[in-house]
Amino acid sequence: MTKTLKGRISMVYFCLVLVIAMVGMVSVFNLYKLSNSINGLMTANYKSIKAVNNMIEYIEKQDHAVLTYIRVDNENGINTFIQNQRFFLDAFDVERHNITELGEADLVRQLNTSYMDYVRSFAELQEIKHRAGAVGAYNFYTADIQSKFKLIKSLLKKLVDLNEAAIFHSEDLVTKNTQKAMNFILYLSLIAVSGGFAAARFFINRFLKPVDQLKETVKLIKAGDLNRQAEVFYADEIGGLASEFNAMTKRLLQYEQSTIGKLMAEKKKSEAIVRSISDPLVVLDTNCRFLLLNEAAERFFELDEQWALDKHFLEVLHNAELFEHIVGALNSDDDDRQKMVRITANEKEYYFNVIVKPVKNHDAAENNIIVLFQNITQIKHLEKIKTDFIATVSHEFKTPLTSIIMGISLLQDEKIGTLNQEQAKTLVTIKEDSDSLSNLVNDLLELSRIESDQAIFKMQPCSVPGLVANSVKRFLDQAARNEINLYYEVEEDLPKVNADPEKIAWVLNNLINNALKYTNAGDEICVSALVRHHQMWVSVKDTGIGIPAEYQTKIFEKFVQVRSYDLEIRGTGLGLAIAKEIIEAHGGQIWYKSELDAGSTFTFILPLIEESTNEESLNRR
Ligand code: ADP
Numbered sequence: 001m002t003k004t005l006k007g008r009i010s011m012v013y014f015c016l017v018l019v020i021a022m023v024g025m026v027s028v029f030n031l032y033k034l035s036n037s038i039n040g041l042m043t044a045n046y047k048s049i050k051a052v053n054n055m056i057e058y059i060e061k062q063d064h065a066v067l068t069y070i071r072v073d074n075e076n077g078i079n080t081f082i083q084n085q086r087f088f089l090d091a092f093d094v095e096r097h098n099i100t101e102l103g104e105a106d107l108v109r110q111l112n113t114s115y116m117d118y119v120r121s122f123a124e125l126q127e128i129k130h131r132a133g134a135v136g137a138y139n140f141y142t143a144d145i146q147s148k149f150k151l152i153k154s155l156l157k158k159l160v161d162l163n164e165a166a167i168f169h170s171e172d173l174v175t176k177n178t179q180k181a182m183n184f185i186l187y188l189s190l191i192a193v194s195g196g197f198a199a200a201r202f203f204i205n206r207f208l209k210p211v212d213q214l215k216e217t218v219k220l221i222k223a224g225d226l227n228r229q230a231e232v233f234y235a236d237e238i239g240g241l242a243s244e245f246n247a248m249t250k251r252l253l254q255y256e257q258s259t260i261g262k263l264m265a266e267k268k269k270s271e272a273i274v275r276s277i278s279d280p281l282v283v284l285d286t287n288c289r290f291l292l293l294n295e296a297a298e299r300f301f302e303l304d305e306q307w308a309l310d311k312h313f314l315e316v317l318h319n320a321e322l323f324e325h326i327v328g329a330l331n332s333d334d335d336d337r338q339k340m341v342r343i344t345a346n347e348k349e350y351y352f353n354v355i356v357k358p359v360k361n362h363d364a365a366e367n368n369i370i371v372l373f374q375n376i377t378q379i380k381h382l383e384k385i386k387t388d389f390i391a392t393v394s395h396e397f398k399t400p401l402t403s404i405i406m407g408i409s410l411l412q413d414e415k416i417g418t419l420n421q422e423q424a425k426t427l428v429t430i431k432e433d434s435d436s437l438s439n440l441v442n443d444l445l446e447l448s449r450i451e452s453d454q455a456i457f458k459m460q461p462c463s464v465p466g467l468v469a470n471s472v473k474r475f476l477d478q479a480a481r482n483e484i485n486l487y488y489e490v491e492e493d494l495p496k497v498n499a500d501p502e503k504i505a506w507v508l509n510n511l512i513n514n515a516l517k518y519t520n521a522g523d524e525i526c527v528s529a530l531v532r533h534h535q536m537w538v539s540v541k542d543t544g545i546g547i548p549a550e551y552q553t554k555i556f557e558k559f560v561q562v563r564s565y566d567l568e569i570r571g572t573g574l575g576l577a578i579a580k581e582i583i584e585a586h587g588g589q590i591w592y593k594s595e596l597d598a599g600s601t602f603t604f605i606l607p608l609i610e611e612s613t614n615e616e617s618l619n620r621r
Contacts, residue, residue, distance in 0.1 A: 005207060005236040012203045016196045023185075023192045030181040037177065042170060044100040045163040051094040052159045058088040059115075059156070063149050066122060070129065070137045081122060088115070095159065101166045104159065111155045118148040210238045214245065226253040280352075280373040288313040288326065291368065300345065300373070319343070322354065326371060329356035340376070351380040383451070391448035394441045401441060405434050436572075443574040446506075447558070450581045457503060457585060461496040461609050464504075464529045464536055471508040472527055475516060483521035486512070490529040497536050497606045503582045504606070507590075510575040511540040511602045517571065518600070519544030534608055535588075541601040547594040555592065556580045579604070 061084040069077025092111070099105045121144050129137035210233040217230040226249055230242040271292070274281060280297035284290060289312055293305045301317060308316045313323055322341055329337040338355045353374040359367065408431045410416055412424070419427065472488045479486035497504075508527070515525045523543045530537050547555060547562060554560050559573040583590040583604045594600035 005234075005238060008203070008207060008236070012200060016200060019192045019196055023188050026188060027185045030184060034174070034177050034181050037174070042167065044098055045167045045170065047098050048095055048100065048104070048163040049160055049167075051091045051098065052156050052163070054091040055088050055095070055111075056153065056156050056160075058084040058091065059118075059149065059152055062088065062118075062122075066125065066141060066145060070125070070134055070141055074129075078126070085119060101162050104162055107155055107159050107162065111152065111159070114148060114152050114155060118145065118152060121145045121148055207238075209233065210242065214238065214242050218245070221249055221252075226256060277372075279375050282371050284313060284326070284369045284371065286330075286367060286369070288323070288369070290316060297373070300350075302345075325354060326356050326369065330358055330369065349377075350375065351377045387448045387451050390444050394444040394448065397437070397441045398445070401434060401438050405431070405438060408434060440572045440574075443572045443578060447574055447578050447581070450578065450585070457500040459498050459500055462499050462501040462504070463494070463496055464538060464606075465490040465494055467501060467505050467508060468527050468529050468538070471505060471512055474509065475512050478516055479525065482516065482519070484516060484519050485524045486516070486527075487525075488527040488529075491531065494529060494531060494536070496609045498609045499586050499606055500582075504586075507579040507582050507604065508538070508540070510579050514571075514575060514602075515540050515542035515544065515600070518542070523599070531608070536606045536608060537603060538606070539601050539603040541599065543599040546596040546598055546600055547592070548596055556590070 062081050065077045065080035065084065067077075068080065092108075092115070096108055096112075099108060125137050125140050125145060128140045210231070213233070214230050217228050220228045229246050229249065232239045232242045232246075274283075274292065275294045277294055278296055280300045281294045282290060282297050283292035289310055290305075290308045293301075293303060293308055297303070298305055303316065313326065314320070317323075322343075325337070325339050325341065338353055341352050341354050343350050343352060353376050355372045355374060357370040357372070359370060408427055411419065411427055412431070468488050468490055472486060475486055512525065512527065519525060519542045525540065525542045528537075528539050528541070551560065551562055556576045556579075558577040560576075561571070561573040580590050583606070586606055588604055588606040590602070590604040592600055592602040
């Protein structure tokens with residue numbers, strides 16, 4: 001038996017072709033046999049009928065010759081008789097050797113006897129004609145020869161009938177045989193077709209069984225069962241494929257085992273790193289359930305990791321603010337978000353910079369959230385010391401500075417004596433520097449108050465157009481002196497905002513003051529107020545010198561000033577930092593857009609009164 005699948009399929013195909021060929025051959029053989037038997041039957045009977053018909057013709061001619069001989073012509077009648085006798089005997093000879101039917105031999109024998117008798121009677125008739133003339137001969141003819149002639153004819157007729165009957169019978173036989181042959185071919189074909197189909201199905205199923213098995217094994221392996229081996233049924237092409245497949249699975253298993261080992265080692269390493277981080281760190285799943293807590297987190301929150309695992313964040317830490325921050329970070333577009341959070345533990349206050357980092361897997365779906373609690377309590381503490389120090393120093397500076405400035409005013413007013421030109425000039429410089437110092441001290445005090453939680457915001461419904469109008473009015477003279485067109489545009493019927501009017505006025509004044517400082521004669525400053533997206537938008541736009549792009553991110557930081565500006569117009573570098581603190585304390589935002597030599601626009605937004613808190617005052621942080 002051939003070993004390859006191709007060979008086996010060819011073998012089945014060859015067997016089917018063989019069966020079809022056999023059916024064909026048997027059919028042809030049957031038809032051939034049938035046709036032969038028909039031919040045999042028909043030919044023999046027709047031959048007899050033809051010979052008998054010839055004999056009838058010749059005997060009739062002989063009878064006619066007898067009558068001719070009796071009436072007139074002796075010679076001619078005898079010759080014709082003898083000639084036809086020869087023909088008759090030839091035909092008789094054919095019939096005698098072609099006996100096919102039952103009773104035919106007997107008839108042939110009777111015919112032979114009767115004909116011989118008839119021929120003898122003609123010889124006797126010739127003698128009678130010699131003796132008794134034509135009348136005697138005719139009498140003999142009617143009395144003897146005529147009856148013999150009729151007997152011969154009736155025998156010949158019987159022979160014809162017998163052979164004709166045989167032909168009819170043969171026709172019947174042929175029809176029956178044809179029917180038989182057709183039935184035989186039909187049954188044979190049916191057996192061949194159904195047998196061939198069943199055999200082909202059987203063998204195809206048998207040949208394809210390994211393919212089905214292989215398919216099942218592939219499915220199981222795909223589902224992760226790498227220990228599964230495909231069964232090798234035959235050493236054919238499919239068997240070869242199954243062996244190769246098994247080898248591949250083995251390699252995959254080895255690879256997986258080695259990869260898993262490596263991955264486990266890597267995982268342990270990463271976990272060790274995470275656990276050794278000195279700041280608290282937790283890992284949550286997307287449903288905010290704990291997946292990991294490092295030792296610092298366990299220590300700080302006084303938790304046991306095993307207990308906390310798989311529990312919801314709120315169930316473990318009960319800190320709604322923190323939870324909101326984490327959820328907010330998850331829903332935000334930013335990759336990571338930070339927020340300073342104050343947490344009280346063991347009756348002590350801690351400050352943490354909470355960094356939330358959603359971790360995405362390879363198809364960009366979030367699967368884990370890392371929350372790192374960066375402990376900034378120490379930094380906060382140092383900041384407080386610094387703020388307190390600045391506040392104390394500023395405060396200590398403020399009183400002597402006030403008396404210095406007052407003293408300068410007294411001297412300049414020449415209430416305590418006249419000054420020469422040189423002294424007056426020196427006093428102007430001292431006055432300018434004292435004013436600068438006083439501004440710096442005021443700004444520092446303001447900033448330290450805001451930063452040290454001491455700033456009390458007196459929140460109340462206030463009208464922004466009124467604040468804008470007042471601030472602009474305050475600077476109109478200065479603007480006119482500098483030949484700058486200062487004006488404001490406010491939308492009609494603006495709603496009120498919940499704010500501390502003094503602080504917002506401080507911000508506005510600072511922005512307008514800056515705009516005046518950094519514009520030249522002929523420039524414009526426009527202060528506008530309008531409502532957009534349910535918020536109050538206030539802008540101070542100037543056509544001044546603008547701010548270089550590199551200051552974009554840091555202009556709101558403390559002591560940041562653009563270096564290239566003329567020293568004459570420099571301030572303290574604290575105004576925008578304070579403005580930012582104030583606006584953010586109101587729940588708003590501040591930013592700017594600027595183009596060098598084209599101007600700057602500083603904008604801040606404040607929530608409208610419906611959305612802001614109704615409390616009379618709000619203690620920041
Ligand atoms: P200062 O007291 O120095 O004005 P601010 O914090 O108010 O401090 O401003 C910081 C710096 O930002 C300024 O020193 C100036 O360089 C720049 N600045 C602020 N406003 C403008 C403006 N309208 N046009 C150009 N530069 C400005």
